[in-house]
Amino acid sequence: MPASERICFILFVIFCLVFPWITKGSFAQAVMIQFLIFCLYGLGWNLIGGYGGQVALGQAKNVGMSAYTVAVLMVWWDIPFWVSTPLGVIVATIESFILGYFLFRLRGHYFAIATIAVSLVWQQLFINWNLIGGARGVELPLRETPNFLYMQFDSPVYYHYFAFLLVLAAILYMNWFRKSKLGYQLRMINSSEDMAESLGISIHWVKVKAYCITGVFAGLGGAFYTVYYNYIDPFSVMHLELSVMIALMTMIGGAGSMWGPIIGAMILIPLDRYLGAWLGGIGIVGVDFMIYSMMVMIISAYEPKGIWGIIEKARGKR
Amino acid sequence: MELLLPATISGLLMGMIFGLVALGLAIIFGVMNIVNFAHGEFLMVGMYTAFLTATILSVDPLLTLPVAAIIGLLLGLASYYLLVRYLLKGPMLAQLLGTFGLMIFLRYLAMSIFGPDYKNLEHGLLIGKTINWGPVVLSYSRLGTAAISLLAFGIIYWLMNYTRLGAALKATALDVEAASYMGINTERMRGFAWALGGATVGIAGALLTNFYYVFPTVGLLFVMIAFTTVALGGFGSIKGAFIAGLIIGLIIDVGATYVGPHHKLALIYLTYFLVVVLRPQGLFGW
Numbered sequence: 336m337p338a339s340e341r342i343c344f345i346l347f348v349i350f351c352l353v354f355p356w357i358t359k360g361s362f363a364q365a366v367m368i369q370f371l372i373f374c375l376y377g378l379g380w381n382l383i384g385g386y387g388g389q390v391a392l393g394q395a396k397n398v399g400m401s402a403y404t405v406a407v408l409m410v411w412w413d414i415p416f417w418v419s420t421p422l423g424v425i426v427a428t429i430e431s432f433i434l435g436y437f438l439f440r441l442r443g444h445y446f447a448i449a450t451i452a453v454s455l456v457w458q459q460l461f462i463n464w465n466l467i468g469g470a471r472g473v474e475l476p477l478r479e480t481p482n483f484l485y486m487q488f489d490s491p492v493y494y495h496y497f498a499f500l501l502v503l504a505a506i507l508y509m510n511w512f513r514k515s516k517l518g519y520q521l522r523m524i525n526s527s528e529d530m531a532e533s534l535g536i537s538i539h540w541v542k543v544k545a546y547c548i549t550g551v552f553a554g555l556g557g558a559f560y561t562v563y564y565n566y567i568d569p570f571s572v573m574h575l576e577l578s579v580m581i582a583l584m585t586m587i588g589g590a591g592s593m594w595g596p597i598i599g600a601m602i603l604i605p606l607d608r609y610l611g612a613w614l615g616g617i618g619i620v621g622v623d624f625m626i627y628s629m630m631v632m633i634i635s636a637y638e639p640k641g642i643w644g645i646i647e648k649a650r651g652k653r
Numbered sequence: 654m655e656l657l658l659p660a661t662i663s664g665l666l667m668g669m670i671f672g673l674v675a676l677g678l679a680i681i682f683g684v685m686n687i688v689n690f691a692h693g694e695f696l697m698v699g700m701y702t703a704f705l706t707a708t709i710l711s712v713d714p715l716l717t718l719p720v721a722a723i724i725g726l727l728l729g730l731a732s733y734y735l736l737v738r739y740l741l742k743g744p745m746l747a748q749l750l751g752t753f754g755l756m757i758f759l760r761y762l763a764m765s766i767f768g769p770d771y772k773n774l775e776h777g778l779l780i781g782k783t784i785n786w787g788p789v790v791l792s793y794s795r796l797g798t799a800a801i802s803l804l805a806f807g808i809i810y811w812l813m814n815y816t817r818l819g820a821a822l823k824a825t826a827l828d829v830e831a832a833s834y835m836g837i838n839t840e841r842m843r844g845f846a847w848a849l850g851g852a853t854v855g856i857a858g859a860l861l862t863n864f865y866y867v868f869p870t871v872g873l874l875f876v877m878i879a880f881t882t883v884a885l886g887g888f889g890s891i892k893g894a895f896i897a898g899l900i901i902g903l904i905i906d907v908g909a910t911y912v913g914p915h916h917k918l919a920l921i922y923l924t925y926f927l928v929v930v931l932r933p934q935g936l937f938g939w
Contacts, residue, residue: 388778390749437930444688445929447749448880452922455877525744579757587752621761628758635751636739 336510339650343594344506351499355492362608364491368563370604371498372556376577377585377596379552383545384582385590386518388525390447391546393434393454394581397553399461399573401427402561406473409561415484416427416562419602424554431550435543442528461569472568475561486562494563501555509593511546521545525591583631589643598642603627659789660910661903666795668902669802672895673857673861674822674875675882676809677729677850683889684826687737692879693872695851699725699858700867707774707862714774718859719802725855726848733847738840750756756872763869763935771866780863796858805856806895809849813891822846826889877918878905881925887935897936 336344354367380394401423408419438449462470478487488494496567512518520541523531532538561567571577580603610623638644669774679693689695702716702724732755740751774780781795813819824832833839865871882901886893901924908920928935 384746386744388744390746429870441929441933443745444682444749445884445933448688448877448884449926449929451876452925455873456919457920579753582750583754583757586746590746621764622762625758625765628756628761629752630753632736632758635743635747635754636736639743639747 340594341468347506347597348503351495352503355495361491362612364495366605366608368491368494368498369455369608370600371495372560372563373581373584373600373604374502374507374597375498375556375559376553376581377588378502379549379556380581381509381590381593381596382512382521382552383542383549383584385592385595386513386525387521387545388591389439389542389546390582391438391450391580392447392548392575392582393450393457394549394553395572395574395577396454396457397427397431397550398557398560398577399457399567399569400430400557401554402557402567402572403461403467403473405558405561406475406567407467409475409485410473416486416558417484420555420558423558424551427554427557428547428550428604431547432543435546439539439542439546442635451575454578458569458573458575459575468568471568472571475565477565487565494559496560498563498611501559505552505555506593506597513593517541517544522591522632580627583627585641587627587630587634587641589641590639592643593649594638595641595643602642656910657907660764660906661844662789662791663795664903664906665899666791666799667906668899668900669799669806669895670857670860670898671875671878671901672898673802673805673860674854675843675879675886675894676857676891677852678805678879679883679886679889679891679894680809680822680846680853681850682883684822685737685741687741687748687842688880689732689737689850690749690876691732691756691759691877692850692854693874694756694763695725695728695854695872696858696861696875697763697867697869697872698728698759699855700862700865700871701767701858702855703859703862704772704867712716714780714859714863715797715801717862718856721855721859722852725851725853725858725914727851728739728855729847729849729851732851733844737847738843756876756916760869760872767869769869771868773866774862792864794864798863801860802857805853805864807851810891812857874918877925878921881921881928883935884925884933885928885935887937890935890937893935893937 341631355364358364376398383389383391394524404423404426405416408414409416417423417446432456434453438446441449467473476628481488486497520531520536523534523536524541526537528538557572560572561632584599584603585596586599587602588597589595606626607623610626634641640647674696677695678689681687681689689790699721703714706712706717706720707714736751736755740748743751781793782792784793813822821832821837821895822842822845824835824837825839829839832842878901882894885900886895886897901921904924905917905919909917912920
């Protein structure tokens with residue numbers, strides 16, 4: 336990491352570590368945990384969307400696959416979190432692999448539209464699939480005492496630190512990834528597919544691999560989401576809107592830079608929660624989405640590298 | 654058989670509207686290689702324009718066609734000059750997510766103004782009247798709107814193939830640089846493509862209000878149908894959009910009589926996948 340990013344990283348770590356001790360409000364803590372979950376989703380999406388430049392609008396189905404696996408295993412067979420999470424991540428990854436294998440035959444617009452179509456099919460399927468709760472969703476059984484095996488705690492502080500550990504691992508992984516062979520190959524594909532092909536990079540295979548890693552990130556996020564909220568439904572973990580939100584968030588923060596998704600989540604999640612709570616109270620819906628879409632339009636038109644791009648530009652000029 | 658004939662006829666009639674919805678997308682893609690994700694929301698704006706004009710002024714929905722066309726045209730122009738012109742300089746990701754942002758903006762704008770309710774028109778020259786013809790029951794609204802779509806297609810076809818404007822537009826689509834050497838103002842042609850795209854989809858929206866519900870998220874369904882139509886017909890082909898529209902209409906209506914109406918959407922997506930994998934350039938694409 337360059338020195339400037341190291342400062343960002345240290346500040347971020349300190350902020351996350353002390354956060355539960357400086358705030359007492361449970362709403363603020365819930366927003367913080369949601370921010371961490373979206374960091375995880377966004378860091379994963381950034382891999383294929385930002386570094387790879389592939390507009391895959393289907394992060395929600397990876398999240399949902401894993402969340403549903405964890406929830407169903409826990410409700411039906413009482414399988415602990417630590418066993419069901421790897422299974423959930425594997426399901427999400429396999430799903431990503433199969434879909435990626437077929438969808439990455441398509442390029443550009445065709446690919447983006449196809450991922451939307453797949454997301455809509457999955458969303459519809461899960462809403463109508465009564466065996467796993469359909470539109471009502473799945474509720475996890477509440478346990479009387481805090482239980483580490485099932486990740487049920489009496490204080491949000493534990494969830495906060497667990498989510499923070501996941502995000503920390505994701506950041507460190509991304510830091511390694513962007514200097515790895517796969518990272519360079521992916522960026523090459525983003526800048527020119529033809530040139531990447533002429534350099535002997537197997538485009539299809541690299542994209543599929545990156546898409547699987549995206550699935551792992553989303554799978555971890557989905558599994559954590561399930562045990563944190565104790566309840567999932569297709570609208571919260573399987574919906575196209577979630578995929579859209581993740582993509583817009585990363586785009587605003589800066590697609591293709593490590594801190595982009597984190598900056599995006601830092602702006603959008605508190606905005607969404609506080610604005611939603613305030614506007615929902617006076618009965619206005621959809622203003623939050625209008626603000627994000629305005630931001631994403633401005634960012635895409637004037638600074639496609641997002642807020643991180645603006646920061647880098649400002650530093651370069653100094 | 655007694656199910657097949659009415660489904661075929663209604664599929665063909667609906668297909669003409671699908672074609673008209675897809676036409677604007679095809680023109681815009683043909684001229685500047687950008688997919689307008691907000692296209693479905695343009696349709697929604699056209700539908701609300703027609704709905705509001707018809708209810709507030711209490712005129713026949715058919716008379717709202719010019720209003721919806723003008724609003725669509727202005728929307729297309731505004732999108733091009735305020736947003737898309739700048740998006741074209743950026744990478745693919747910015748182009749896709751930029752128009753995607755426009756789509757979300759328009760959808761939630763409609764949601765916050767009109768609420769999520771379904772609305773429909775109850776009075777009009779074509780609404781609620783049917784012709785019974787053996788096993789086939791045809792509604793006036795389907796027949797009338799199909800006829801107007803056909804007329805609109807004829808006008809656009811004439812415009813593109815028999816006028817200097819159409820020739821300039823096609824030249825811009827084929828090679829921007831060469832077209833600008835020939836003295837064509839390519840920037841204006843691109844704006845014109847968006848205006849034309851917006852106007853045609855506005856008309857399609859006004860026609861749909863005759864027999865379809867109006868609600869803020871109506872765009873998503875139609876834009877997925879339009880993407881499939883355009884992929885099948887070939888991005889950029891007007892003839893392709895028309896013929897593919899008919900085929901998609903048939904697939905949806907005839908398919909729905911066999912697999913049930915709940916799987917209509919799955920049929921559309923399946924068609925899309927088959928087309929883009931087997932014949933990515935579409936039927937008439939170049």
